[in-house]
Amino acid sequence: MRTDWHRLDATQLAHEHQSGARSVVDTIAACCARTQRLQPRWNAYLALDCERALARAHTLERAVTRGRLHGVPIAVKANLAVKGLESSCASRMLAGWRAPYSATVVERLEAEGAVVIGTTNMDEYAMGSSGESSAFGATRNPWDETRAPGGSSSGSAAAVAGHLVPLALGSDTGGSVRQPAAWCGLAGFKPTWGRISRYGLVAYASSLDCVAPLARSVRDLELALEIMAGPDARDATCSHSVLPAPVHYKDLEGLVLGIPQEWREALTDGPSRVAFEACVQAARAAGARLVEVSLPLTRHAVSCYYLLATVEAASNLARFDGLRYGMRADDYSGRGHNSSLAVSIAASRTQGFGSEVKRRIVLGTYALSAGHADAWHAHAAKVRTLVCREFDDAWRQCDALLGPTTPFPAIRLGERSHDPLALYACDALTTPVSLAGLPAASLRAPLVLHDGVQLPSGAQVVTQRGADRLSLRIAEVLEAQLGTQALPSPAAEVEA
Amino acid sequence: MNLVRQVDTTAWLSPQTGQLWELVIGLEVHCQLATQSKLFCGCAVEFGAAPNTRVCAVCSAQPGSLPVLNGEALRLAVRAGVALGCSIATHTHFDRKHYFYCDLPKGYQISQAARPFCTGGGVRLRSGKLVRLQRIHLEEDAGKAIHDRGAETLVDLNRAGVPLIESVTEADLAAPEEAVEYLAALKETLQHAGVSACDMEKGELRCDVNVSVRKPGAAYGTKVEIKNLNSFRFVAAAIEYELQRQVAALESGDPAQRIVQETRLWDTEQGVTRSMRTKEGAADYRYMPEPDLPELQLPASFVERERSMLGEPPAERRARWQHRWHLSAKDAEALTHTRELADWFEAAVRAGAPPKECASFLLNEVLTAQPDSLSLLLPRQVASLVTMVAAGEVSHASARSVLRVTLAEGTEPEVVVQQHGLRMVLDTRQIEDWCRQALVGREAIIADVKAGKAAAVNALLGPALKLAAGKANAAVVRETLLRLIAES
Numbered sequence: 001m002r003t004d005w006h007r008l009d010a011t012q013l014a015h016e017h018q019s020g021a022r023s024v025v026d027t028i029a030a031c032c033a034r035t036q037r038l039q040p041r042w043n044a045y046l047a048l049d050c051e052r053a054l055a056r057a058h059t060l061e062r063a064v065t066r067g068r069l070h071g072v073p074i075a076v077k078a079n080l081a082v083k084g085l086e087s088s089c090a091s092r093m094l095a096g097w098r099a100p101y102s103a104t105v106v107e108r109l110e111a112e113g114a115v116v117i118g119t120t121n122m123d124e125y126a127m128g129s130s131g132e133s134s135a136f137g138a139t140r141n142p143w144d145e146t147r148a149p150g151g152s153s154s155g156s157a158a159a160v161a162g163h164l165v166p167l168a169l170g171s172d173t174g175g176s177v178r179q180p181a182a183w184c185g186l187a188g189f190k191p192t193w194g195r196i197s198r199y200g201l202v203a204y205a206s207s208l209d210c211v212a213p214l215a216r217s218v219r220d221l222e223l224a225l226e227i228m229a230g231p232d233a234r235d236a237t238c239s240h241s242v243l244p245a246p247v248h249y250k251d252l253e254g255l256v257l258g259i260p261q262e263w264r265e266a267l268t269d270g271p272s273r274v275a276f277e278a279c280v281q282a283a284r285a286a287g288a289r290l291v292e293v294s295l296p297l298t299r300h301a302v303s304c305y306y307l308l309a310t311v312e313a314a315s316n317l318a319r320f321d322g323l324r325y326g327m328r329a330d331d332y333s334g335r336g337h338n339s340s341l342a343v344s345i346a347a348s349r350t351q352g353f354g355s356e357v358k359r360r361i362v363l364g365t366y367a368l369s370a371g372h373a374d375a376w377h378a379h380a381a382k383v384r385t386l387v388c389r390e391f392d393d394a395w396r397q398c399d400a401l402l403g404p405t406t407p408f409p410a411i412r413l414g415e416r417s418h419d420p421l422a423l424y425a426c427d428a429l430t431t432p433v434s435l436a437g438l439p440a441a442s443l444r445a446p447l448v449l450h451d452g453v454q455l456p457s458g459a460q461v462v463t464q465r466g467a468d469r470l471s472l473r474i475a476e477v478l479e480a481q482l483g484t485q486a487l488p489s490p491a492a493e494v495e496a
Numbered sequence: 497m498n499l500v501r502q503v504d505t506t507a508w509l510s511p512q513t514g515q516l517w518e519l520v521i522g523l524e525v526h527c528q529l530a531t532q533s534k535l536f537c538g539c540a541v542e543f544g545a546a547p548n549t550r551v552c553a554v555c556s557a558q559p560g561s562l563p564v565l566n567g568e569a570l571r572l573a574v575r576a577g578v579a580l581g582c583s584i585a586t587h588t589h590f591d592r593k594h595y596f597y598c599d600l601p602k603g604y605q606i607s608q609a610a611r612p613f614c615t616g617g618g619v620r621l622r623s624g625k626l627v628r629l630q631r632i633h634l635e636e637d638a639g640k641a642i643h644d645r646g647a648e649t650l651v652d653l654n655r656a657g658v659p660l661i662e663s664v665t666e667a668d669l670a671a672p673e674e675a676v677e678y679l680a681a682l683k684e685t686l687q688h689a690g691v692s693a694c695d696m697e698k699g700e701l702r703c704d705v706n707v708s709v710r711k712p713g714a715a716y717g718t719k720v721e722i723k724n725l726n727s728f729r730f731v732a733a734a735i736e737y738e739l740q741r742q743v744a745a746l747e748s749g750d751p752a753q754r755i756v757q758e759t760r761l762w763d764t765e766q767g768v769t770r771s772m773r774t775k776e777g778a779a780d781y782r783y784m785p786e787p788d789l790p791e792l793q794l795p796a797s798f799v800e801r802e803r804s805m806l807g808e809p810p811a812e813r814r815a816r817w818q819h820r821w822h823l824s825a826k827d828a829e830a831l832t833h834t835r836e837l838a839d840w841f842e843a844a845v846r847a848g849a850p851p852k853e854c855a856s857f858l859l860n861e862v863l864t865a866q867p868d869s870l871s872l873l874l875p876r877q878v879a880s881l882v883t884m885v886a887a888g889e890v891s892h893a894s895a896r897s898v899l900r901v902t903l904a905e906g907t908e909p910e911v912v913v914q915q916h917g918l919r920m921v922l923d924t925r926q927i928e929d930w931c932r933q934a935l936v937g938r939e940a941i942i943a944d945v946k947a948g949k950a951a952a953v954n955a956l957l958g959p960a961l962k963l964a965a966g967k968a969n970a971a972v973v974r975e976t977l978l979r980l981i982a983e984s
Binding site: 081089094099100101103199203233235237311315318320365369370373377 | 651
């Protein structure tokens with residue numbers, strides 16, 4: 001049995017399975033063994049189903065038609081529906097809830113031969129930037145186990161960074177895939193809003209939510225995008241426009257990249273600035289013309305995002321009332337139908353949701369309530385329009401934007417978990433892009449020395465709505481130029 | 497208190513105080529659209545199905561599910577607006593209306609707040625008064641909470657997500673009978689436009705009434721809303737009750753009886769309204785745009801297509817029939833009971849049936865024969881039967897038997913007439929022959945007739961018809977008898 005499967009990316013692994021050079025059953029068996037062994041160390045998964053994965057591997061091994069992800073093990077964030085698997089959203093509210101159907105993206109990946117190993121840990125209902133709001137314990141960053149992997153797609157990031165799978169699905173609402181990608185030294189891609197079907201993604205903030213892949217190479221992200229994109233009759237907001245054919249760039253000759261000065265200035269520490277300047281240099285070396293652009297509304301993006309996202313969250317989470325599925329509190333009492341109903345719903349939600357989720361529901365309810373909606377929700381909606389216009393202005397000056405993904409590298413576990421505003425600051429550079437619904441590829445940037453340890457950093461390439469391919473192509477050229485993809489990650493050496 | 501309605505007005509006199517009072521009424525009507533499936537998922541709309549058997553991931557609000565708009569519901573909503581003379585918005589969107597209840601799986605209802613499909617329009621009453629519509633919007637129904645099966649409340653989600661249109665009038669109505677007339681006209685329009693079956697027994701048409709009283713010409717008083725009335729009779733009775741209650745309260749001068757803005761429920765058993773919740777306890781619905789459904793653009797061609805589906809308004813149809821075809825008002829009314837029946841009747845006339853005779857045959861014979869008669873017959877078949885009767889070729893009694901056979905076996909009426917030998921004998925010489933035989937030995941009667949007692953001939957009618965074995969027309973036989981007596 002070959003045990004080097006975990007060093008390969010999804011594209012390579014699928015090739016070897018397709019050609020018969022490698023056995024799918026061997027890969028999945030080794031993957032399950034490694035996962036079970038390392039699960040206690042990083043707490044990447046919430047639910048594992050190795051039995052199901054192995055059964056599928058045997059079927060795939062015999063299959064005549066072999067898809068583009070033939071036999072590739074994947075991890076799926078626990079807010080995506082995988083039929084029969086527990087998708088708890090890392091909440092006590094949904095503990096034990098097995099989806100009665102599969103998300104469109106899961107169906108499409110499985111149709112290409114992907115094998116779902118399990119559902120991954122996350123911030124509860126995707127609300128968080130460190131993975132620490134999970135009701136089932138924080139996930140650890142495989143690069144430094146005292147640190148957070150980022151969030152909210154914490155488990156998916158840790159699973160890919162820990163070489164438990166080459167490819168994982170997360171969701172990116174305000175940066176929940178790009179930020180953990182940056183903190184775990186991965187590539188992560190947030191598509192144009194509406195490019196990939198959201199059917200089967202448990203909604204947090206619908207007008208911002210995107211299903212988003214995480215991988216160790218940009219080419220894997222593009223493969224995942226190709227498979228997942230496309231119209232879906234079950235999601236009315238999923239674009240009917242066809243993903244354009246791939247464009248191959250060897251370099252960035254003829255392209256203009258804008259560097260937002262506010263994003264550059266948001267970097268708080270010297271090493272992070274150095275790492276980002278290396279990315280800028282790489283872009284220049286690859287032939288891009290660089291211009292400085294200004295996005296002054298960046299400083300309002302976090303406030304605007306947290307108002308709009310919480311308003312939608314309060315609405316989307318209203319369905320978790322304990323009546324049809326999920327946790328129902330049993331220690332309630334009341335008189336009359338309505339009274340006992342209200343008491344039961346309140347008790348279930350009080351016991352079922354964690355404090356960050358409750359904070360956001362209260363915030364969002366307040367911001368949309370009579371007498372306050374104009375001052376908060378309507379105002380934030382206007383700011384969002386202005387943010388979109390600011391990006392539109394930028395597209396008159398450049399083809400793409402290049403900026404850091406996060407203001408600082410991975411934080412220590414517990415460092416900001418009691419200070420929500422400090423934690424929200426992690427999203428300063430990802431939320432503007434989310435508000436505008438733009439595609440953004442985050443790639444692995446050079447390591448930074450931080451508090452005496454080498455930590456990964458990330459850079460994001462943002463393009464116009466619909467130009468998903470372009471952002472990935474530029475990221476791939478930069479990845480090659482920087483050589484970061486080829487650098488080893490310490491977790492690969494952790495043997496099962 | 498017993499207020500006295502003033503003759504030919506919409507004012508009521510209070511006998512105690514001598515004060516005149518007026519009613520101010522506005523109606524909100526929920527009407528279920530005649531679609532095969534629900535508004536945002538593929539589940540069947542089916543009244544009376546076993547509980548929770550018409551439910552899927554979407555309408556039970558499973559985590560991760562998303563709504564997709566049913567295009568047929570959109571078409572019917574637009575058609576309703578066109579039928580009622582509303583202006584149709586070119587751009588519109590859905591909103592979420594939030595509240596917690598066990599029959600509302602998502603914790604919000606997908607409805608329309610800021611930009612409804614239709615604004616303006618209205619319904620004209622027989623008096624010439626126009627009841628203006630404020631708006632019509634499209635929304636989903638909630639499920640059903642069942643409280644009367646033991647200690648626990650049960651929830652049936654079959655109805656959750658069924659498409660509804662809500663139409664809201666201005667406060668233009670001034671009397672219970674005006675409200676009922678408006679509702680009847682609205683129902684007829686929606687039925688004939690094919691928008692809804694409006695079956696009130698099945699809850700397909702439900703009405704909320706806003707009602708207040710005032711002194712003539714004064715500003716509007718405080719209104720109360722009476723929710724969920726499911727019959728015209730209850731609407732009238734509830735308005736009547738509120739009129740009495742509100743005037744009594746206002747005239748009492750008692751601050752404790754002050755009218756408060758509130759929602760009331762109609763108690764069908766006691767015939768009274770009861771307070772459900774006051775405005776202070778009213779929910780804050782926190783409307784917000786529905787992010788899961790894209791904004792809708794309705795091109796003019798879309799609206800025009802629905803306009804072309806409307807057909808002739810029932811009132812115009814009745815007028816045309818009465819004027820051109822000389823139908824009685826009663827028959828015209830009965831035949832426009834549904835669009836289907838009206839279209840059927842027109843088709844039979846187009847197939848050659850004489851209209852008046854056809855109307856009477858349809859109403860008195862076909863519709864009374866069996867409940868599904870119309871679906872078993874072709875308009876052409878009834879046309880041919882009625883034509884034969886009108887020409888005297890088939891007797892009324894025979895036509896009834898032919899109808900029975902055609903309904904049961906599907907045989908063409910001409911064939912039935914042929915096979916059963918039901919065609920009337922029109923040959924004068926044959927009829928004279930039967931009459932001569934009937935006259936044999938009846939000299940007394942002949943003498944009576946000759947003496948001027950024409951009615952005496954009736955005694956010969958039976959024997960003559962018996963000889964003809966029912967194949968002769970009685971009137972023709974009578975005439976022939978009289979002629980033969982006169983000639984003898």
